[in-house]
Amino acid sequence: MKPLLVFVIGIACAGCAKSGKTPIVVYSPHGKEMLSSFARAYEEVHPADAVEWLDMGSQDVYDRVRTEKENPQADIWWGGPMTAFSRAEREGLLERYIPSWDSVSVPAYRSGGGFWYGTFLTPEVIMYNSNRITPEQAPKDWDDLLDQSWRGKIVIRSPLASGTMRIIFSSIILREMQRGGSLRSGFDWLRRLDANTKTYAADPTQLYIAIAREEGLVTLWDLPDVMLQVETHHYPFAYVLPASGTPLITDGIALVRGAKHTDEAKRFYEFVTSRASMTRQAREFFRIPARSDIAGSDLPPWMRSLAMKALPVNFDTLASREKEWMKTWDETVRGRGSAAAGE
16 A cells, blocks of 8 residues: 555544544545535535545556555545456455345446445546647547547547546447457557657546646546536537447446445445435536436536447456556557657
8 A cells, every 4th residue: 555545534533533533435526626526515415424535546446446445545436447347356356235226226326246336427538629620620420530630639548547537448449340350459559649748647637737738738537527527617528429439448446355334335425426416416516316316407518418329348248358468568669659769
């Protein structure tokens, strides 16, 4: 476990002990706006508890939970793609828990064994700077990003720490394998994208700033975060749902096995996944609910009219090969696209 994490949690829990409150440690990629808002809302209802959250990429969450397996520091893991949760389930990192709303969950959006449940459906999009690019000029599909007109204008969040980017890249590999008949065709596609990529951002904040400052004009990202940045920071961002389809990610939640405050974590789990909370998350934080009992009238207009075409993705294959593929990408593709193209 990294020393910084021990330091942060140590201070947090010391503060809880001093105040007499029970800490609930939450690992999540949901961002400080949403995490702080729901931590406050939960504590108003449960004043004996204190929510301590750590915001990090979903791959970082998985890595930390796995590293801390023998001495868990988190109580609950809130947010990340189902591939990461499925992998954690297979490795015995999650505690089985059937929430009160199990009857309105969709079987395709949850663990068959009850170890994690889907909370949101997250489409992946092409995001662009709307001050510099008009809707007519924007790329309309994934393959458009390979055109030389976008050379040096693309900034991408590094996929090694990002569950979102790992799924986008892995979905492209799967698509190209189906079209070209080989794994090589998938990595060839990513090399062409790399040739057009100016840089890889270390975290989402750096990605947003780079696009807002026109250091890059285009990226690949998830729809809820695009809209949240426009609403919260008034960034000049717009998006395109790729014409050929988007990898539709199921975003999950789970209890950490061996957690120190399981009962409190269950209360927080139920609170943030309640019908009222999911409706609020849709309206204020642009999350598309995975529950089947939320009426369209409770959702914002843009969400009701959203026309999503899902890219066919075998997520079981993706989950089993993603780690290997991203290692190969890092070792053979990143920063080598131009050289591979003979430039």
